[in-house]
Amino acid sequence: MTETERLALRAYSRGEMTAIELRRRLGGASYGDVLRLLSDEGLPLPRAPEAGREAQLTRARAWMFPKHVA
Amino acid sequence: MSHDLKLFVVDTGPLITLAVARSLDYLLYVDADIVIPDAVLHEATRDAARLGAQDIIDWVKGRRASVEIAPTKAYEIFDAARASIPDLREPDLGERAAVEVIEEPDRLRGNERGLLLCEETAVLKRVVVRDRERIVEISTLDFLKILEAEQRIQSAEQVFELAAQAGRLASRAEKLRDHDDATRAAIHRLVRRRDEG
Numbered sequence: 001m002t003e004t005e006r007l008a009l010r011a012y013s014r015g016e017m018t019a020i021e022l023r024r025r026l027g028g029a030s031y032g033d034v035l036r037l038l039s040d041e042g043l044p045l046p047r048a049p050e051a052g053r054e055a056q057l058t059r060a061r062a063w064m065f066p067k068h069v070a
Numbered sequence: 071m072s073h074d075l076k077l078f079v080v081d082t083g084p085l086i087t088l089a090v091a092r093s094l095d096y097l098l099y100v101d102a103d104i105v106i107p108d109a110v111l112h113e114a115t116r117d118a119a120r121l122g123a124q125d126i127i128d129w130v131k132g133r134r135a136s137v138e139i140a141p142t143k144a145y146e147i148f149d150a151a152r153a154s155i156p157d158l159r160e161p162d163l164g165e166r167a168a169v170e171v172i173e174e175p176d177r178l179r180g181n182e183r184g185l186l187l188c189e190e191t192a193v194l195k196r197v198v199v200r201d202r203e204r205i206v207e208i209s210t211l212d213f214l215k216i217l218e219a220e221q222r223i224q225s226a227e228q229v230f231e232l233a234a235q236a237g238r239l240a241s242r243a244e245k246l247r248d249h250d251d252a253t254r255a256a257i258h259r260l261v262r263r264r265d266e267g
Contacts, residue, residue: 019083019189031090031121032234039259045211046189060206061216063075063183064100 001037009034013043075102076177076184080168082114083189084210089114089122091232094129096214097137099222102185104137105177106130109145109167121236142167178204187213 001009008025011017012034023029026037038045077100079085085106088094097104111130115123130137144167152158160166168186171177178184186207208216214226223229 018081019086030234031236035230035234046209056206057208057212057216060185060208060212061219063185063206064102064216065220 006041009037009041010043013038013046015046073101073103074182075100076182077102077104078168078172078184078186079104079106079110080172080186080188081164082110084187084213085110085114085126086122087189087210087233088229089125089129090236091229092125093223093229093232094125095133096217096223096229097187098133099217104133105140105171106137107140107142107145107164107167107171109142109148110164111139112145113164140167140171142170144170172205185213 005026008017008022012019012022019031019034022034023031026033029037077097079097084097085094088096111126115127118124118127130139144163148158148160148163168188172184172186182204184205186205187210188207189210211226211230214223214229217223218226
């Protein structure tokens with residue numbers, strides 16, 4: 001993987017680039033390839049960067065399944 | 071459709087991932103109104119040969135009663151412009167349409183709340199919301215993990231495995247056998263890292 005491709009992968013992981021754009025920059029890589037490269041580089045899956053994330057997810061779960069969350 | 075919870079699918083990522091894993095119906099496992107901005111649906115399906123596109127089209131057609139395709143000015147203008155420029159592309163069209171839909175004054179009334187399901191956008195940062203406490207942004211994996219925790223699905227990880235396998239089949243069939251174990255191991259590591267993060 002070239003440094004340019006590595007930078008693109010990092011941008012994707014930070015949520016700053018779409019998967020489609022990343023796959024194009026990786027020469028038509030598949031989604032499976034992207035997952036493997038993320039893992040190999042020690043990078044996380046992209047996610048919405050937000051403070052208090054766990055609280056947000058707890059809230060989302062309570063909204064989705066109100067009867068099942070204390 | 072009329073629930074206190076609105077599930078807005080605000081970019082193409084969740085649709086494509088769930089479609090290629092043949093799991094789009096998971097969106098209906100939550101007691102919520104499903105809202106997909108027209109431009110997001112367009113971006114996910116404009117080329118029927120693209121990964122998951124035909125599955126998404128079929129799913130939306132079959133779930134008309136449960137899924138609202140929200141019309142937007144952004145897409146209307148884009149669609150009109152395509153009459154003179156057939157190959158027109160607007161990279162942020164889906165995001166603009168999503169922002170437009172979420173900001174509609176009547177979208178969240180009374181005690182209604184909104185979940186923004188997205189993969190790569192930061193729509194919430196662009197939305198002018200009167201009460202941010204009523205909106206939460208989650209990823210496909212977050213959504214699936216919640217379903218798994220609620221025992222509505224067997225495994226969130228399995229959905230990503232299926233999606234990865236479908237992606238590989240679509241574009242690199244020759245590498246299928248060699249990469250099976252590698253992809254599976256990568257997904258395990260990514261999901262575990264996510265849980266620990």
